[in-house]
Amino acid sequence: MPKSYTLGEIAELVGGQVDGDARTRISGVSGIREARKGDITFVANDRYAPQIHETRASAVVVGERTPGNSKPMVRVRNPDQAFSKLVEVIGHACATARRPAAGVHPSAVLGRKVSLGKGVSIGPCVVVEDGVSVGDGTVLYPHVYVGHNTAIGRDCLIYPNVSIREHTRIGDRVIIHSGAAIGCDGFGFSTVKGVHHKIPQVGIVQIDDDVEIGACVTIDRARFDKTWIGRGTKIDNLVQIAHNVVIGPHCVVTAQCGIAGSSRLGSNVTVAGPAGIAGHIEVGDNVVIAGRAGVTKDVPARQVVSGLPAQPHAQELKLQALVRRLPEAAQHLEDLERRIQRLEQAATHARR
Amino acid sequence: MPKSYTLGEIAELVGGQVDGDARTRISGVSGIREARKGDITFVANDRYAPQIHETRASAVVVGERTPGNSKPMVRVRNPDQAFSKLVEVIGHACATARRPAAGVHPSAVLGRKVSLGKGVSIGPCVVVEDGVSVGDGTVLYPHVYVGHNTAIGRDCLIYPNVSIREHTRIGDRVIIHSGAAIGCDGFGFSTVKGVHHKIPQVGIVQIDDDVEIGACVTIDRARFDKTWIGRGTKIDNLVQIAHNVVIGPHCVVTAQCGIAGSSRLGSNVTVAGPAGIAGHIEVGDNVVIAGRAGVTKDVPARQVVSGLPAQPHAQELKLQALVRRLPEAAQHLEDLERRIQRLEQAATHARR
């Protein structure tokens, strides 16, 4: 049974102002298109403001200056964040993740010298090799594999079908989504007369506290020493992190990016879209790498880069504008040629 | 023991015309390069017509106007489709998928309130959580994980090592290939003072009837409401579908494409090669997005777009042609400069 709230109560909850009837009753949260009567929805981007007139929602969370008042609204500084709070508080009856019970399922297979903290949940068909430690409250979902001597911190969620190879170091509150492969061999070969000989990859992967790693992400173990993902960094699905890469704290790497061997990112770096970073590159703190960029040389701190090869974004924009104007430039060239011809003919004429 | 057919029987089977000896005996199907005596092969693209002279096949399925008649041929309107029919009928002794037997393997782990239809096959080490329903005739291959309250329709094939998180809705005759991760958390964070806080992803994934999903595809659950794959849509390997994306019916998305959060595709859209679609984009019905395109704004119905950023294909082709002709343009510019110089010198000379 969903509890219901007045819009006034909701405004108080998120620290916003009611614009309209504060007594409007709200019993659910929803997206603007899918909302029904009784729901509250939100507009984080004013581009979607026209949809306020069309939604079936009873109220809308908006920014302080979002236009329109055809619906009761709650005005806040950050609609995205406010709405997230509402999602948590009002809930969404049909789709909350349920925490698996603590304990080791009888079908799980644990090696020797495995140390499990309090409240750990080891699901069916999990395989944990010798010498692994798992901190308090961590959940290993079904079909997770943990290689020998790996250490996993507390309150982690390791989702189904994740593979974590030997000697990996994982901090606290780390989330790893299904299908991710952590600690596989780095891609290193020594080619002699056209034949590729494997270079042993004997380093590890270290993942610090509060990191989240998306589905089917691959993070290779180092050739030696470590591949390292810093505290609080968030990595989206299908990202490739090669051996010996170091990603600093609080970075964001979105889906399908690739970072080649030994490159190092500072803190709070954003790598967007399917961007790529070549090997042995240094990227400074607070850099933003735009979607589809291909980074081929070092990027100093605080720069925004884009393009292929990546360059400062303002330069790339200028270049792109010139490329787009090539049809006019071609026309211009022809015009000039015509004018020169006329001048040449006039000169010839004059000489006669 | 392969049964054998005459070419006349085969022509009848596929509604085509024999061009050559209708009594030619056929006992197998094969690709044009690998074919042996007794095989029938096909040429769908006239580009490969010269290979008809070289193949060891005894006969070839070709288009109505494919040149050459060095081999007995069966002429049809659509060789691709006709050959597929032959593959099904004549078979290929060495590599047919075998349907696993119905029943629940003793090593599978089923939760409470799991409802299984008739003829369902649950393979070894499958884990099905509480409240899941599985329709008649569906196969869950080994190591599949199905989260709680997920509903799977009838006659689905869920291949090994697929992860399906809680509350997912899957229709009938859906195929999901190995390694796919369905319903993982969307990538949503609220950044406060450089620290990324997770936004709960409490929506679901809905996959309609007759959808096929490739290996290692990731389809994230919605922030709220649903990420939705429409009826009959086919998705190739390693594709990323972000939270709240809606893909209409009968679309085709080929390998390694990525579709960012909240974008919506109409029906019969084709997304080719490793194309990308940014977030919050609307793509109309029957649009074709060319390989490697990067779609950054809405695309109206029936348009073909390509390029980075994507634009109507004809414009992009014109632009690419101008880029390719930059060497000539640079030469042209130098020529004009030389002619201007000559005019300037003549003018100076005249003035003296």
Next chain:
Amino acid sequence: MPKSYTLGEIAELVGGQVDGDARTRISGVSGIREARKGDITFVANDRYAPQIHETRASAVVVGERTPGNSKPMVRVRNPDQAFSKLVEVIGHACATARRPAAGVHPSAVLGRKVSLGKGVSIGPCVVVEDGVSVGDGTVLYPHVYVGHNTAIGRDCLIYPNVSIREHTRIGDRVIIHSGAAIGCDGFGFSTVKGVHHKIPQVGIVQIDDDVEIGACVTIDRARFDKTWIGRGTKIDNLVQIAHNVVIGPHCVVTAQCGIAGSSRLGSNVTVAGPAGIAGHIEVGDNVVIAGRAGVTKDVPARQVVSGLPAQPHAQELKLQALVRRLPEAAQHLEDLERRIQRLEQAATHARR
């Protein structure tokens, strides 16, 4: 307890020359940044030579002409290869992969007519279907799935959560990393009136000796006949290989590349970065395809190609240089216009 070596012993081991004190004692190997006193490290790329002064390592393996001698050095022809040898010999106490014991874990599920060679290791929760053969010394890690009638050679390493579908042929000493999906259905549909009908994919995948396949790689089974990866070829993570692709021996395909249906690569081809190859393309021996290239037509042997669409690298470089110089070209165009204007004004003036 790590054994220690003199630098002289190490030089002998790798066939190099000592430059400095041959009695320097070495007890570990490490990367140049992470090295401690007693470690030996290496510089393979002279770009990193300045770090020799800063490392805490006691000695450095370098090339024959690498500058600097602030540290004891061992000079060799190929520092990369020499260092790999040292990694193997001196070891790295904390992170060596441990070979699982031979035998079949009781939780593994084996079908009928499964043939296992000597010393095979079948880990927990492995599922092997009917008619599979596994050669001597091969390891199937936990959660591996092997479909019916697949043959795996000797001394292979198949890592956790790999799926191998039916009728796959795998040679000797093949390594397949976690999450890879081998032999899933190729992406083939026949579209009739907007509805996509599945074309049966009844071919197989063949992987020859000494191939290595990265994590979350997808290699689809052929429509008929085979998708084929030649001897000694190395494939990095998240690569897509479509149905009926043939990759020759000793190729290297780095992370996130995609090769579309029926394309054929010769021997010793390198495909770098996230490059893509369209369908039905022929790529000759010893070709190099640069990162992010998009190959849309055949490439003759020994060519280096780059760009989108890919062209010979020298041409692409020239083109890219011209694109980069568009700002100057635009300026040049304006200058010429101004000079023409002046000539026109002078001509008008002269006529008066």
